[in-house]
Amino acid sequence: MLDLARLRALHAVHVHGSVAAAAAALGYTPSAISQQITKLERETRTTLLERRGRGIALTEDALHLASAARELMDIVERTETTLEERRGLPTGQLSIGAFATAARGLLPAALASLARQHPTLDTRLSEVDPHVSVDLVAKGVIDLAVAHDWDIAPLPAPEGVEQAPIGDDHCDVLVPAGHPLAARPAIRRADLAHEPWICQPPGSVCHDWLVRTLRADGHEPDLRHQAAEYHTQLALVAAGLGIALVPRLGRGPLPEGVVALRLDPVPTRHLYALWRTGAARRPAITATVHALREAWATLSR
Secondary structure (H helix, E strand, C coil), X not given: CCCHHHHHHHHHHHHHCCHHHHHHHXXXXXXXXXXXXXXXXXXXXXXXXXXXXXXXXXCHHHHHHHHHHHHHHHHHHHHHHHHHHHHCCCCEEEEEEECHHHHHHCHHHHHHHHHHXXXXXXXXXXXXXXXXXXXXXXXXXXXXXXXXXXCCECCCCXXXXXXXXXEEEEEEEEEECCCCCCCCCEEEHHHHCCCEEEECCCCCHHHHHHHHHHHXXXXXXXXXXXXXXXXXXXXXXXXXCCEEEEXXXXXXXXXXXXXXXXXXXXXXXXXEEEEEHHHCCCHHXXXXXXXXXXXXXXXXX
């Protein structure tokens, strides 16, 4: 009898491409994942992983097992959904992936509300990039994702994944207190044409939006400094090293020496919850989406 937990570990290695990445996604140590794979090799009496340079690759037998694991996980998910639906209460484990500012600014309140109202629901949060989290939902690695997109860079939902809006997060331009624009009540994109920017690294949703928007206005952005964490960007702005476009969600109080300016039109990113179609009837999904919307409504007020 094949062990489902070991098959799930193999499937995660297949999806993420390495033992370390699979361990991070499942919340285990790389050693624990390696042990699961080793036990599965003994059970199946076959080699599942082989060395390729500095990395590893799945053998043909492993790919067959990973595909079977996906089918078995789908069956288990449907069964758990049916049982939970029959009980009418959110129960079991629910894995959630959320981008950084949502994990900091939105999820704590939502998860605390779920814990109070549904004590038998075991929620597990992981911080992941929006594009990655949606892919993890589609592949069955996590149950629900909190992701975002922008008007000019919509986030596509893969086939078999459903989504529901949570709210709209507005962004401000942050400038040093002594900046010539700091005294204005609002500014336009043309005012920012030759400013030095502090932004996220390439490949991130926010970086791509900034570059595409400024180029659409006929300006090549001067990207002086790049930092993934918004708090680092705030520190660089406070030091007078440039300006930044920062969402309000999860931003926290501005440090001394930083002024937030309203950009007209206001840049807005849209927040969504996404889950697999097969789990749509699961009460845990419904309750979590409701908790996210309530938390967002409270933040918005």
